[in-house]
Amino acid sequence: MSESSHRQLCYVLKTIPFKERDLIVVLFSETRGKLSAIARNSVQSRRFGGTLDLFTASEFEIDPKTIRLNEMNDETLVQILSAQAKHSMSGLSQSFEKLSGASCLNELLIKGLPAHKASPEIFKLYGNALIGLEETAPELAIAMVNAFILKFTQWLGVQPSLTRCLACEKSLNEVNGNEVFAQVSKGAWICGNCIPERGGLALSKAVILDAYHSMLNPIRKIQFVATPKEHEQLLHFLEQHLLYFVPGLDKVPLSSTRFLKNSN
Numbered sequence: 605m606s607e608s609s610h611r612q613l614c615y616v617l618k619t620i621p622f623k624e625r626d627l628i629v630v631l632f633s634e635t636r637g638k639l640s641a642i643a644r645n646s647v648q649s650r651r652f653g654g655t656l657d658l659f660t661a662s663e664f665e666i667d668p669k670t671i672r673l674n675e676m677n678d679e680t681l682v683q684i685l686s687a688q689a690k691h692s693m694s695g696l697s698q699s700f701e702k703l704s705g706a707s708c709l710n711e712l713l714i715k716g717l718p719a720h721k722a723s724p725e726i727f728k729l730y731g732n733a734l735i736g737l738e739e740t741a742p743e744l745a746i747a748m749v750n751a752f753i754l755k756f757t758q759w760l761g762v763q764p765s766l767t768r769c770l771a772c773e774k775s776l777n778e779v780n781g782n783e784v785f786a787q788v789s790k791g792a793w794i795c796g797n798c799i800p801e802r803g804g805l806a807l808s809k810a811v812i813l814d815a816y817h818s819m820l821n822p823i824r825k826i827q828f829v830a831t832p833k834e835h836e837q838l839l840h841f842l843e844q845h846l847l848y849f850v851p852g853l854d855k856v857p858l859s860s861t862r863f864l865k866n867s868n
């Protein structure tokens with residue numbers, strides 16, 4: 605797809621009903637990144653079919669005039685003329701955990717992805733994460749979300765440093781016990797021997813290993829070893845990490861993660 609084309613492959617991150625028959629949608633475009641659009645007369649419209657459903661990848665035909673206006677003024681919505689579904693993630697809706705996981709990804713992108721910035725790596729990662737969520741067991745949805753968050757922080761350059769104890773610099777294999785203790789403001793952990801009085805959130809060694817593998821491997825190739833409960837602790841840490849290190853998420857924490865935590 606060329607840069608000048610007004611057809612764009614996009615995912616739907618969010619839809620907001622507007623007036624009687626219109627929808628305002630937040631799109632994640634392969635070539636233009638995150639953008640807000642309006643689809644007129646799209647409510648219950650055959651013309652749009654399921655293309656405006658959340659998590660669906662569609663090719664959108666966008667009015668080129670509105671793209672130019674949008675480039676000059678962020679507030680101007682681009683106008684969607686038509687759309688053709690390419691991949692609907694219908695498997696997600698069969699499980700509450702998977703749907704909750706996919707909602708977390710969308711919320712993270714809406715709040716943490718810079719607008720109008722093409723992010724082909726994140727576009728690909730997001731597509732693979734959705735397919736991964738479809739394929740995985742429902743109880744592993746939370747592990748997939750953690751992996752996505754970790755990869756997203758890598759892309760932003762604010763990933764936690766998880767290989768060694770922050771204090772004694774021993775590796776995960778070298779430290780005693782089965783747990784280490786997260787230090788949110790440092791984006792790191794310390795071991796049980798070095799732990800100061802006030803401690804920190806306990807994370808199992810298994811879930812730290814999952815976190816390493818999440819940062820090193822393609823998202824659909826990760827072999828998770830930690831339990832869902834352990835991943836719940838990791839998610840708790842990652843949420844605080846995002847609040848601390850990611851502009852856009854510093855004031856508004858993720859809200860959809862609560863569904864994942866309650867489901868385990």
Ligand SMILES: [Zn+2]
Pocket residue numbers: 769770771772773774779794795796797798
């Ligand atoms: Zn230590």
